[in-house]
Amino acid sequence: MPKPTFFRLADEKRQRLIKAAYAEFARVPFQTASISNIIRDAGIPRGSFYQYFEDKTDIFFYLLDQTRMQTTLLYEQALKRHNGDLFAALDEFFNAAADVLIEGPDAEFYANVFLYMDFQSATHFSPSDAKPPHKKELLRTTLSLIDRDKLVVSSDEEVGMLFRQAMWIFMQSLGHYYHRLRNGEQISLAQLKARMATMLHWLQFGAGVQKEDLHD
Amino acid sequence: MPKPTFFRLADEKRQRLIKAAYAEFARVPFQTASISNIIRDAGIPRGSFYQYFEDKTDIFFYLLDQTRMQTTLLYEQALKRHNGDLFAALDEFFNAAADVLIEGPDAEFYANVFLYMDFQSATHFSPSDAKPPHKKELLRTTLSLIDRDKLVVSSDEEVGMLFRQAMWIFMQSLGHYYHRLRNGEQISLAQLKARMATMLHWLQFGAGVQKEDLHD
DNA sequence: ATGTCATGTGACAAACTGTCATTATACGCG
DNA sequence: CGCGTATAATGACAGTTTGTCACATGACAT
Numbered sequence: 001m002p003k004p005t006f007f008r009l010a011d012e013k014r015q016r017l018i019k020a021a022y023a024e025f026a027r028v029p030f031q032t033a034s035i036s037n038i039i040r041d042a043g044i045p046r047g048s049f050y051q052y053f054e055d056k057t058d059i060f061f062y063l064l065d066q067t068r069m070q071t072t073l074l075y076e077q078a079l080k081r082h083n084g085d086l087f088a089a090l091d092e093f094f095n096a097a098a099d100v101l102i103e104g105p106d107a108e109f110y111a112n113v114f115l116y117m118d119f120q121s122a123t124h125f126s127p128s129d130a131k132p133p134h135k136k137e138l139l140r141t142t143l144s145l146i147d148r149d150k151l152v153v154s155s156d157e158e159v160g161m162l163f164r165q166a167m168w169i170f171m172q173s174l175g176h177y178y179h180r181l182r183n184g185e186q187i188s189l190a191q192l193k194a195r196m197a198t199m200l201h202w203l204q205f206g207a208g209v210q211k212e213d214l215h216d
Numbered sequence: 217m218p219k220p221t222f223f224r225l226a227d228e229k230r231q232r233l234i235k236a237a238y239a240e241f242a243r244v245p246f247q248t249a250s251i252s253n254i255i256r257d258a259g260i261p262r263g264s265f266y267q268y269f270e271d272k273t274d275i276f277f278y279l280l281d282q283t284r285m286q287t288t289l290l291y292e293q294a295l296k297r298h299n300g301d302l303f304a305a306l307d308e309f310f311n312a313a314a315d316v317l318i319e320g321p322d323a324e325f326y327a328n329v330f331l332y333m334d335f336q337s338a339t340h341f342s343p344s345d346a347k348p349p350h351k352k353e354l355l356r357t358t359l360s361l362i363d364r365d366k367l368v369v370s371s372d373e374e375v376g377m378l379f380r381q382a383m384w385i386f387m388q389s390l391g392h393y394y395h396r397l398r399n400g401e402q403i404s405l406a407q408l409k410a411r412m413a414t415m416l417h418w419l420q421f422g423a424g425v426q427k428e429d430l431h432d
Numbered sequence: 433a434t435g436t437c438a439t440g441t442g443a444c445a446a447a448c449t450g451t452c453a454t455t456a457t458a459c460g461c462g
Numbered sequence: 463c464g465c466g467t468a469t470a471a472t473g474a475c476a477g478t479t480t481g482t483c484a485c486a487t488g489a490c491a492t
Binding site: 031086087114115116117118119120122149150151152153158161162164165168169171172175179195198199202203204205206207208209210 | 247302303330331332333334335336338365366367368369374377378380381384385387388391395411414415418419420421422423424425426
């Protein structure tokens with residue numbers, strides 16, 4: 001989390017820093033990104049940066065959190081609209097979120113996020129060492145709103161496992177999209193959505209042939 | 217890929233270097249690991265290291281490849297033993313591979329692999345910039361050996377998607393296991409296997425309530 | 433004007449990476 | 463044996479980056 005000083009900054013200065021950070025994390029993956037570049041771009045002295053943020057991780061997840069809040073909202077809305085039908089909600093959410101992440105202004109930033117995010121981070125969607133006030137927020141929302149009668153789950157933990165499996169489909173698909181894009185084999189947004197739908201469908205109805213299918 | 221010089225090295229020296237590399241990558245995640253530590257441990261001059269490997273990525277994936285070859289074999293055997301029944305083979309493979317990766321001598325190394333591997337690497341199981349001779353090896357094996365009549369797939373590409381979804385279950389579960397372990401909430405090997413089985417079962421038969429289930 | 437607290441600043445030490453000119457070693461051959 | 467050539471070993475070095483810290487500056491209340 002940014003330090004209090006950061007939030008007291010003059011708007012213009014804060015925006016300049018944020019913009020420079022987005023640019024750096026869009027330019028190269030997190031590991032390669034350098035604070036030196038960010039502060040040079042933003043025209044801010046080194047010492048000041050450390051007055052605002054702990055380190056590179058801190059500012060990166062601050063940026064990512066902006067997105068998380070946005071998408072969390074989309075997800076909740078979908079869940080409510082579909083009366084707790086998890087799979088219907090996920091399907092809608094995937095499509096809406098893909099629009100935001102791919103057609104929005106920070107697509108390059110997200111490309112690096114989804115191509116290079118590690119499992120640890122993906123699991124918690126926040127740095128491992130920071131205390132995440134929002135940790136499992138999506139999961140809590142899910143647990144409170146879903147209609148369990150439509151799922152084959154026997155515990156809250158299993159709901160969590162299922163939810164993560166679904167989120168991986170989403171993240172992996174975005175990673176796939178951006179991977180293709182960067183290799184000059186761009187796929188369309190429609191194809192991306194079809195991919196996510198297929199994988200989600202498998203998760204919902206199974207990718208193995210069911211018993212009754214054998215009667216053919 | 218290591219440079220030819222590396223393979224011409226005296227066995228003792230090569231082993232020393234490999235051992236030091238394992239130790240370093242077991243100590244900290246890939247991003248944090250340093251070549252300086254590896255060479256200090258191995259007692260090898262800096263210049264020599266670069267005579268053997270391109271960089272940190274190069275030696276890391278060399279180590280990982282050792283494992284990949286081992287597990288690929290397990291997978292192929294399982295696939296043949298089950299006459300191309302993908303899900304049956306995956307179930308067997310997950311259990312066998314988990315034994316190797318968790319009870320073997322390099323468990324700490326794998327912990328860092330599965331906790332911190334990014335999506336890009338996970339997808340290709342090889343560094344993005346290197347030419348991977350084995351790339352998609354597992355997938356090719358799968359395509360040639362599976363019995364498609366047992367799957368709801370309509371193309372080779374879909375087989376690939378399905379396969380990756382399954383592999384993610386495996387990797388994510390190992391990540392989960394190691395995460396718990398490092399937070400002092402160790403789960404048993406049996407619990408890990410149960411988790412993988414549950415998730416794989418969802419993928420095979422669906423986590424959503426099926427039509428016929430509604431007749432209850 | 434003066435004290436106090438928050439903020440700004442850039443020089444600096446420590447660490448690491450990849451390179452390269454130089455030195456050492458091995459090996460084939462007259 | 464002595465010599466030449468290819469291969470390998472070596473560590474000093476330049477170039478970066480990071481996080482810190484002592485000090486400067488500013489704002490504001492008394």
